[in-house]
Amino acid sequence: MTTELPEELDPSLWLSIARSATESDVRRALTTSSPTEAKFAALVSPAADHLLEGMAQLAKRLTEGHFGRTISLYAPLYLSDYCPGGCAYCGFAADRTQPRHRLSRDEMMREFEALKAMGFEEILLLTGERSPQADFAYLRDAVAEAATYFSAITVEAFPMTTAEYHELAAAGCVGVTLYQETYEPVQYHSLHRWGPKRDYANRLDAPSRVLEAGMRTVGLGALLGISDPIFDALALYRHARALRRKFWQSGITISFPRVCPQEGGYQPPFLVDERFLARIIFAFRICMPDVPLVLSTRENAKFRDGIAGVGVSKMSIASRTTVGGYREPTLSPDGQFQVNDDRDLETFFTALRTKGLEPVFKNWDRVYSRGDE
Amino acid sequence: MGNEKKLNLGGQEFESRLLVGTGKFSSVAVMIEAIKASGAQLVTVALRRFNRERPSDDLLGPLAKLGITLVPNTSGARNAAEAVRAAMLGRELSGSRFVKVEIHPNPHHLMPDPLETFEASKQLAKEGFIVLPYMSADPVLAKRLEDVGCAAVMPLGSAIGSGHGLSTAAMVRMIIADSGIPVIVDAGLRAPSEAAAAMEMGCGAVLVNSAIAAAGDPVAMAAAFAVAVKAGTAARQAGLMTQSDTAVATSPLTSFLSGNQA
Numbered sequence: 001m002t003t004e005l006p007e008e009l010d011p012s013l014w015l016s017i018a019r020s021a022t023e024s025d026v027r028r029a030l031t032t033s034s035p036t037e038a039k040f041a042a043l044v045s046p047a048a049d050h051l052l053e054g055m056a057q058l059a060k061r062l063t064e065g066h067f068g069r070t071i072s073l074y075a076p077l078y079l080s081d082y083c084p085g086g087c088a089y090c091g092f093a094a095d096r097t098q099p100r101h102r103l104s105r106d107e108m109m110r111e112f113e114a115l116k117a118m119g120f121e122e123i124l125l126l127t128g129e130r131s132p133q134a135d136f137a138y139l140r141d142a143v144a145e146a147a148t149y150f151s152a153i154t155v156e157a158f159p160m161t162t163a164e165y166h167e168l169a170a171a172g173c174v175g176v177t178l179y180q181e182t183y184e185p186v187q188y189h190s191l192h193r194w195g196p197k198r199d200y201a202n203r204l205d206a207p208s209r210v211l212e213a214g215m216r217t218v219g220l221g222a223l224l225g226i227s228d229p230i231f232d233a234l235a236l237y238r239h240a241r242a243l244r245r246k247f248w249q250s251g252i253t254i255s256f257p258r259v260c261p262q263e264g265g266y267q268p269p270f271l272v273d274e275r276f277l278a279r280i281i282f283a284f285r286i287c288m289p290d291v292p293l294v295l296s297t298r299e300n301a302k303f304r305d306g307i308a309g310v311g312v313s314k315m316s317i318a319s320r321t322t323v324g325g326y327r328e329p330t331l332s333p334d335g336q337f338q339v340n341d342d343r344d345l346e347t348f349f350t351a352l353r354t355k356g357l358e359p360v361f362k363n364w365d366r367v368y369s370r371g372d373e
Numbered sequence: 374m375g376n377e378k379k380l381n382l383g384g385q386e387f388e389s390r391l392l393v394g395t396g397k398f399s400s401v402a403v404m405i406e407a408i409k410a411s412g413a414q415l416v417t418v419a420l421r422r423f424n425r426e427r428p429s430d431d432l433l434g435p436l437a438k439l440g441i442t443l444v445p446n447t448s449g450a451r452n453a454a455e456a457v458r459a460a461m462l463g464r465e466l467s468g469s470r471f472v473k474v475e476i477h478p479n480p481h482h483l484m485p486d487p488l489e490t491f492e493a494s495k496q497l498a499k500e501g502f503i504v505l506p507y508m509s510a511d512p513v514l515a516k517r518l519e520d521v522g523c524a525a526v527m528p529l530g531s532a533i534g535s536g537h538g539l540s541t542a543a544m545v546r547m548i549i550a551d552s553g554i555p556v557i558v559d560a561g562l563r564a565p566s567e568a569a570a571a572m573e574m575g576c577g578a579v580l581v582n583s584a585i586a587a588a589g590d591p592v593a594m595a596a597a598f599a600v601a602v603k604a605g606t607a608a609r610q611a612g613l614m615t616q617s618d619t620a621v622a623t624s625p626l627t628s629f630l631s632g633n634q635a
Contacts, residue, residue, distance in 0.1 A: 064587045065587060066533075070399075248479055249479060252481070290482055290483075353399075360430065361424065361427060365459065367420065
C-alpha cells in the first residue's frame with residue numbers, strides 16, 4: 001500500500017504504537033526528552049486523550065519559551081480560483097459550477113492596499129492548480145508586486161520546478177506552503193480525480209525543491225479528515241524531520257487544516273474532533289518545540305482563542321477565502337473553505353490580549369529577502 | 374574583566390550590567406515597565422520588529438522614548454552579507470552605533486553561525502559600529518572576535534529560550550580568563566541566581582529576555598534580575614573565598630618523606 005511513500009517518510013513502523021499505546025506509554029513518552037517517532041506516535045494515540053490537559057500545559061510552556069507571548073499574524077489572499085484540478089474535497093475543483101475570477105493587476109493592488117491598511121505585513125498568495133489563467137508568470141509577477149507593499153510574501157499554489165521556485169524567491173517570495181493533503185497514496189489517488197495533482201510523487205517532492213531553491217521556509221500540512229489522521233500526522237512529522245535534516249538552513253512551518261463536511265457536498269471519511277485536533281497540535285509542539293505551528297480561520301473563534309499560545313504561534317485573521325474578497329466581498333461568493341472565525345482584527349486582538357498574548361504584524365524585514373540583493 | 378565600576382563598551386560607560394532583550398513580551402506596556410524595573414541602560418531590539426508604518430506594531434518607537442541606548446540586532450540574517458545590510462539599516466533607523474550581530478542560519482534552534490558572525494563582525498567594526506556578537510561559548514572564536522575589533526563578546530549560556538541556564542559555564546570561564554573585552558552571557562538564563570553566578574564568574578554583563586518576558590510577573594522578575602546582577606557584581610568585586618573540596622586526610626600520603634616540615 002505504501003510503495004510510493006519513500007522509506008524515510010513511511011510511518012508504518014510506528015502505526016501500532018499510535019493506535020494501541022496505553023496511558024502509561026503516553027506518560028513515559030511525555031517524560032522522555034529526545035523527540036522520536038515513537039514518542040510522537042504515543043502522543044497522537046487515542047490514549048493520550050486522557051492526558052490532554054498535561055500535554056496542553058507542556059505545550060504552552062514550550063511555546064512561551066521559544067516564541068514568547070506573541071502570535072504572528074498573516075493574511076491569505078486568493079489571486080485566482082480557476083483550477084483544472086479534481087480534488088474531491090475542494091470548493092475550487094474544476095467540476096464546481098461557481099463563476100471563476102482572476103485578479104487583474106489593478107484589482108490585485110486594491111487588495112494589497114486593503115490588507116496593508118488593515119496592518120498586515122505577511123501575506124500568503126494563493127491560486128488553484130497551474131492553469132492558463134493563473135500560470136507561473138502571473139504568480140511571479142504578483143509576488144513582485146506584493147513585495148512592494150509587504151515585509152514578507154509567501155505563496156500557496158501548485159508544485160513547481162526548482163528553477164521556478166528560484167525565480168519566485170528572486171521576485172521576493174520568502175516561503176512556500178504546500179500541503180500533501182494526505183500522505184496515504186491510495187486515498188490520495190482516489191481523492192485527486194484528475195489533473196496534474198494526481199502526481200503524488202511530484203507533490204511530495206516539491207517541498208525539497210522549494211528549499212533547494214533557497215527559499216527561507218516551507219509550510220507543510222495534511223488536510224485532516226480526508227484520510228487516516230494518525231497515518232497522516234505521523235507521515236507529516238517524518239516529512240518535517242527529513243526536511244530539517246537535509247536543509248539545515250531552512251525553516252519549516254506546520255499547519256493543521258481540518259476538512260469541513262460542507263465543501264461541495266464532500267463528507268470526510270474520518271472524524272477529527274476538536275480534542276483530536278488539539279492532541280495532534282500538542283504532539284507536534286512537544287516533539288518540535290521550535291517549529292512555528294499555524295492555524296487558519298477554518299477553526300472557530302473559541303477553539304482558536306483557546307489554542308493560541310498553547311502550541312499555535314502563528315494565525316490568520318479577518319480572512320477572505322474568495323477572490324477579491326478584501327475589497328469586494330461579493331465578487332466571488334463561494335470561498336475555498338468556510339471561514340468559521342469571522343471576527344475583525346480588533347475583536348480578535350482583544351481576545352488575544354485577554355490571554356496575555358501580543359499580536360505581531362511585522363516579524364520580518366525586506367532587508368533579508370533575496371529580492372533586495 | 375568585570376572588576377571595573379562601570380561596563381565599558383566601545384568607550385561608552387554604563388552603570389547597569391543587565392541588558393534586556395525586547396522580544397516575546399505580552400505587550401509593549403509590559404515590556405516598557407519591565408525595562409524600567411530592570412534598570413537596564415542597553416536594550417536589544419530586532420530590526421525585523423521595527424514597523425515605521427504602524428506605531429501600534431512597532432518596537433523601535435516606544436523604546437526610543439525611554440532615553441536608553443538601543444542595540445539593534447540582526448536576527449533573521451543567515452549570513453554575513455545579510456547581517457551587514459541589516460546593521461546598516463538598523464543604524465540608519467535607530468541612530469545607534471551599537472549592533473548585536475546575530476546570525477542564525479537555522480531558524481529553529483537559533484544557534485549562531487561562527488564563520489558568518491566573524492565575517493560580519495569584522496566588517497561592521499571597520500564601519501565604525503560598536504559590535505556585540507552573539508556567539509557560541511567558544512574561547513578561540515572569542516579571541517578572534519576581539520582581535521577584529523568587537524566591543525564585547527556575547528557567548529550563549531544555553532540555547533535561546535531554553536531556560537537551561539549556564540550550561541556552558543566551563544567555556545565561559547575560559548573566555549573570561551583570556552578576554553580583554555567584556556564578556557556578556559546572552560541566552561538561556563532562567564533564574565536571577567544564574568545571572569548572579571555569571572557575574573560572580575567575572576562576566577561584564579548579562580543579557581536576559583525570555584526569563585523576564587515569559588515569567589509569571591515580568592516586571593517583578595526584571596527587578597529580581599537587577600538585584601541579582603548587582604549582587605553578583607558586588608560579590609565578584611569583594612572576592613569570593615577559595616573553593617576547596619579537599620578535607621584533611623587522616624592518613625597523610627606524604628608521611629614517608631624524610632626531613633622536617635618547613
